Amino acid sequence: MVLLRVAACGARRRDRRDCRCVLLRYRSAVRCGYRAAARGWSAADRFGYCLLQRAALRILILGGTREARELADIASGERGYEIVSSLAGRVRAPVLPVGAVRVGGFGGVAGLRKWLADNGIDAVVDATHPFAGGITANAxxxxxxxxxxxxxxxxxxxxxxxxxRWIRVPDLAGAAEAVTGLGDRVFLTIGRQGVAAFADLPQWFLIRAIDPPEGAMPARHELLLARGPFALDDEIALLRAHRIDAMVTKDSGGALTEAKLAAARVLAIPVVVIERPALPAGARRVETVAAAWDWLRRLGSGESAGGLE
Structure with missing residues (x-):
């Protein structure tokens, strides 16, 4: 039946995107058959096995975020999906998602392209941090x-x-320039990457990150290793205790660390906000786990792919 549907798509010369779900399902069915045949099963047993597996689609989730973990948890609990989550490996003790996990880079676009082919991946979900521009572009x-x-x-x-009292800037260099005249004591909460951009500034910095920063550090600083979520009262107390004059943060979004912004509002502290890098041109984007799961569900069900890109 799948072969007939693929042939019909070709005969009608419809846009290839309209047939992509069918083609993905067919490819997964073939792969499923190979796995069953390798076990020495009869044709009837192979058919039954693949029917139970529903020719599972293999999905690569580029993760490291709460959204990626939640999506992996949902999809892994549904028949018809095989989930592989990939973490960059930059956090020493990451919170791991459900299911198969790989850690480390791919080796650029060429390496990722080869990995996708070698592992029979049918679709990619980029649920990385909003500032992980490199892997987003490569994906x-x-x-x-x-x-x-x-x-x-x-x-x-x-x-x-x-x-x-926000001051929006496009990048780390802009943030370092903007914070120069905002006081002597700065709360730097941009993660461990990018701290070197502030290394030559004369101010005192309270640097908060999950792991120790990479590269050069400001001469005057205190390092606070902590993982959110953070409560509003605690954030206000932290800013007061360290007599913070200004804050620097990335526009990461989400509720996990949002309390620091509310604390700055209460204390009338200026905040330098680094804007997100743009997504690749024409990128298909959703904002919630529910919307991402709906996309995967439609991809797996064989519905029209017209809205999948």
Whole structure:
């Protein structure tokens, strides 16, 4: 039946995207048959096995975020999906998702393209941190090169509210320049990467990160290793105890570390906000885990792929 549907798509010369779900399902069915045959099963047993497996689609989730873990948890509990989560390996003790996990880089676009082919991946979900621009660009290019559907999951950015004193800048260099005249004591909460951009500044920095920063550090600083979520009262107490004059943060979005912004609002502290890098041109984006799961569900069910890209 799947072969007939593939043939019908070709005969009608419909756009290839409209047949992609069928083609993915067929490819997964063939792979499933190979696995069963390798076990020496009869044709009837192979058919039954693949029917139970529903020719599972293999999905690569580029993760390291709460959204990636939640999506892996949902999809792994549904028949018809094989999930492989990939972590960059930059956090020493990451919170691991459910299911298969790989850790480390791919070796650029070429390495990722080869890995996708070697591992029979049917679709890619980029649920990395909003500032992980390198892997996001590589995923988009590798998926385009291999003809695989790709979805980018990006939580909404933070919204400025009445009483906020935000200074938006495009990058780390802009943040280092902006914070120069905002006081002597700075709360630097940008993660461990990028701290070197502030190394030559004369101010005192309270640097908060999950793991120790990479590269050069400001001459005057205190390092605070901590993982969110953080409560509003605790954030206010932290800013007061260290007599913070200004804050620097990335527009990561989400509730995990949002309390620091509310604390700065309460204390009328200016906040330098580094804007997110743009997604690749034409990227398909959703903001929630529910929307990402709906995309995977439609991909797996064989519905029209017109809205999947």
């Amino acid at each position: 988009a290019q590798a998926a385009a090169d291999t003809g695989l559907p790709v979805l980018h999951v990006r939580r909404p950015g933070w919204r400025e509210e009445p009483g906020d």
